[in-house]
Amino acid sequence: MRRDTAVRLERVTKAFGGRRILDDVSFEIARGTAFCLLGRSGTGKSVTLKHIVGLIKPDRGSVYVEGEDITALESRELARIRRRMGFLFQNAALFDSISVGENVAFPLRRHTALPDGEIRKRALEKLDQVGLADDYKKMPAALSGGMRKRAGLARAMALDPPILLVDEPSAGLDPITTGEIDELLLTLKKRAGTTLVVVTHNIPSARRVGDELAVIEGGILIAKGTAADLDRSSEPTVHDFMQSSGAG
């Protein structure tokens, strides 16, 4: 494996209740690059992301994060790796018993020894980056779907993780906000060298953000390459996908 590999899946296969969801999926993401995972609903994109943070273990195959096979790690070791990753869930998964700001502060409170004031300041900074600077004190239930998504993104960025995994960041967002989130992701990649793994339906977004794109269909990775590579693909599903403007 190359030393500058951030994430690598090797022949990952996963079934739920006898139904195969991922079938022999392999890919590799270089440090500091953006990898976009495309595909229809229910094809296994979220399941793939959850493998990378170890929330789901493969039936067969291996998942490497920064060179370590996380499927073999015990929980304490896994926790160490997880602190180096930020994860935005498809449904945002905000903790609904604490405020939006405290959601973002939560990883900082858990994993840093920073004083309270500093934690609040940083949480507010992250909220500001996703356009929610005024919503620190609101409860998650009071936010719209798109706002929850952005708050979830702020929480995922809280510890400035070297690897950021985001599941449909722009679902439920207007085109302008989508553009802003894309810009934010690009900035993270450029300024902090963050490795991005982005699940999206939004092809223009994927073209803008992704260094490499992959299309997954029925649990199989059917295409992988730059946007230009995929545009030239003879595979009809890939072709259709790349031609769709694909919002939503």
Place this chain on the structure above:
Amino acid sequence: MVELIGKQVAAILGWTGAVFVFGVRALREAVRPPFELRELTRQVFEVGWRSLPLIVAAGLAIGVVLSMHTRASLERFGAEALIPGGLALALVRETGPLVTGLLLAGRVGAGIGAELGAMRVTEQIDALEATAVDSFKYLVVTRILACMIALPILTTVMNFTGIIGGFLAETVITGMSFRLYFHRAFSLVEMTDYVPATLKTMVFGFIIGTVASYLGYTTEQGTEGVGRASTRSVVLASILIIVCNVVLVKMTFFVFPEAAG
């Protein structure tokens, strides 16, 4: 028919075994750092403090009712002087612990079952894990311990408010002074009546916390599953408390023979 009952019994035993393993795992994890003290404190507050109004209200009512019953029985023997003591003994030894256990199974069991169930189906538990937090320790261990800490305290509160309820009922009829009533109430109660019966409620707390956490933490099938986790927590925790109570009372008499007198 017999076969069907056999299957049911086997299922219940299997389930109880799974819950027991879950609870033992929690106790083992409880003694290993990190100790999630902040969350534990918050849960003790949730379980204990917030249940106080219910416990106080129930205690007063039970005290009044018990007092009326004891009066009816003891009057026949002209032993009215024993009313406070009899009431206190009944409360401290059995009524206080059991009623507190069952009330908490209702209030807290349903709450924990629903809360953890909702956190499971909305992926908040996964989000904790993804944030490198041990969700079992953070959510389950703290809730079970909180129940175990809160129950003996709430039981003691129930005992006291029950005695006050008894006093109120008594003073209305006989005008007995608070001082005399309390003196008589505690003349019969020994430490061996109070300590084992109250420690017993830690087991009730363990049952409530474990059953509710288990059902919530392992919820499946969306929001429907959350409601199920909540109601089942109450029913199953209550049944287990009643069954365990019988066993524990037997054991208490065995370990503290003087308590049987």
